[in-house]
Amino acid sequence: MTSSSSSSQLPADNKVVMFVKRPGENNPPTVDCFDVIPIDSPSESDITSEQCIVRILFLSVDPAQRCRMNTSTGVDYLGPYEIGEPVDGMEGVGIVERAGSASTLQVGDLVTGCIRLWTWTKYFVVDSTDLVKVNLPSTFSPSVILSCAGLSGITALLGIRKKAKIDRTRPQTIVVSGAAGSCGSLAGQIARIEGCTTIIGICGSDEKCKVLKEEFGFDAAINYKTEIISGRLDRLAPDGVDIYWDNVGGRVSDEVIEMMNPNSRIVLCGQIAVYNTDLPYPPPLPDHTVQILKERNIERERYLVLTYKDEMDEAIAQLSEWLQQDRIKVKETIYDGLASAPHAFVDMMTGKNIGKMLIRP
Ligand code: NDP
Numbered sequence: 001m002t003s004s005s006s007s008s009q010l011p012a013d014n015k016v017v018m019f020v021k022r023p024g025e026n027n028p029p030t031v032d033c034f035d036v037i038p039i040d041s042p043s044e045s046d047i048t049s050e051q052c053i054v055r056i057l058f059l060s061v062d063p064a065q066r067c068r069m070n071t072s073t074g075v076d077y078l079g080p081y082e083i084g085e086p087v088d089g090m091e092g093v094g095i096v097e098r099a100g101s102a103s104t105l106q107v108g109d110l111v112t113g114c115i116r117l118w119t120w121t122k123y124f125v126v127d128s129t130d131l132v133k134v135n136l137p138s139t140f141s142p143s144v145i146l147s148c149a150g151l152s153g154i155t156a157l158l159g160i161r162k163k164a165k166i167d168r169t170r171p172q173t174i175v176v177s178g179a180a181g182s183c184g185s186l187a188g189q190i191a192r193i194e195g196c197t198t199i200i201g202i203c204g205s206d207e208k209c210k211v212l213k214e215e216f217g218f219d220a221a222i223n224y225k226t227e228i229i230s231g232r233l234d235r236l237a238p239d240g241v242d243i244y245w246d247n248v249g250g251r252v253s254d255e256v257i258e259m260m261n262p263n264s265r266i267v268l269c270g271q272i273a274v275y276n277t278d279l280p281y282p283p284p285l286p287d288h289t290v291q292i293l294k295e296r297n298i299e300r301e302r303y304l305v306l307t308y309k310d311e312m313d314e315a316i317a318q319l320s321e322w323l324q325q326d327r328i329k330v331k332e333t334i335y336d337g338l339a340s341a342p343h344a345f346v347d348m349m350t351g352k353n354i355g356k357m358l359i360r361p
Pocket of ligand 1: 272305
């Protein structure tokens with residue numbers, strides 16, 4: 001192996017998060033499903049000329065990891081975690097610490113990438129071609145690559161553009177569930193930019209409702225844990241709901257669908273309310289909801305951001321522009337240290353995050 005870097009050793013205090021226990025399909029995940037153990041840091045002799053060693057700055061915590069805790073994920077694009085194997089996640093951002101001689105990357109480059117999964121560790125070995133170099137204005141934290149210009153933001157932007165079908169010729173009301181989370185908070189803001197006139201968010205606490213209105217610019221917010229959604233929507237959206245961004249499914253979604261207009265659209269982004277169950281994805285709906293969808297001709301197609309791989313670069317450019325123009329705001333909930341990674345995942349699944357849940361290893 002030849003390297004463009006100095007031959008000094010990387011710090012020895014590396015750790016990795018291991019998957020040690022399946023929660024069971026019908027149970028919530030718990031921190032003891034994971035273990036965090038010390039490991040050696042990789043050294044230059046561990047990389048080929050095309051590889052790099054990356055020091056991870058931030059790791060993304062995603063609901064999609066829940067299905068990987070089951071023996072079968074139910075989706076063809078993600079395999080299950082194996083007991084005793086390291087946990088990996090959808091995305092990360094880091095700094096190149098060592099670069100093989102044939103790598104196009106340089107030591108010190110800020111890199112990200114979602115072509116490959118990111119091991120939940122501090123230093124990891126990766127093919128340079130799986131990484132993308134990022135030029136970030138110095139006023140931004142590298143974390144915005146995950147909280148805005150990464151999969152969450154791309155999901156929000158392409159979901160709105162491909163599935164929401166906003167009619168700019170007339171007033172449009174959108175309801176977003178999971179609204180104070182990563183995709184939801186961006187979807188609501190992007191819906192406004194793209195022409196929706198009334199943005200209503202649904203989330204799980206009064207604190208989140210306040211953030212939606214005061215920081216993300218939503219017109220109104222509903223706490224699904226304490227309020228009757230249909231009653232609030234009756235007053236907040238007297239002309240009915242034109243678009244529903246569905247991150248959660250279950251009772252929340254059934255109540256929103258009751259209030260939807262004929263020929264309206266659902267962006268079926270996720271169904272987190274049933275991820276701790278053995279129901280298939282998307283889960284079956286109650287008969288009454290099925291009847292409403294049919295009678296009112298409501299579109300409800302499955303939406304998967306990975307379908308649009310070819311459009312991701314353009315989406316990232318758009319999100320970066322809006323972020324720099326201050327047209328979209330992001331919030332992050334950051335857990336420090338890999339020892340906190342199991343808590344970050346469990347807490348994201350139970351709604352402790354506002355905006356994007358991240359780990360700083
Ligand atoms: P979030 O940042 O939104 O975090 C998850 C949130 O879900 C929690 O903060 C919690 O907020 C809410 N939640 C948890 N359990 C429930 C429940 N039982 N009922 C209602 N809300 C619940 O995560 P992401 O933004 O990363 O993901 C949001 C959704 O988007 C998920 O369903 C995910 O699977 C999906 N997704 C889909 C993609 C696609 O391509 N279609 C790509 C990426 C994500 P609260 O306090 O409000 O309960």
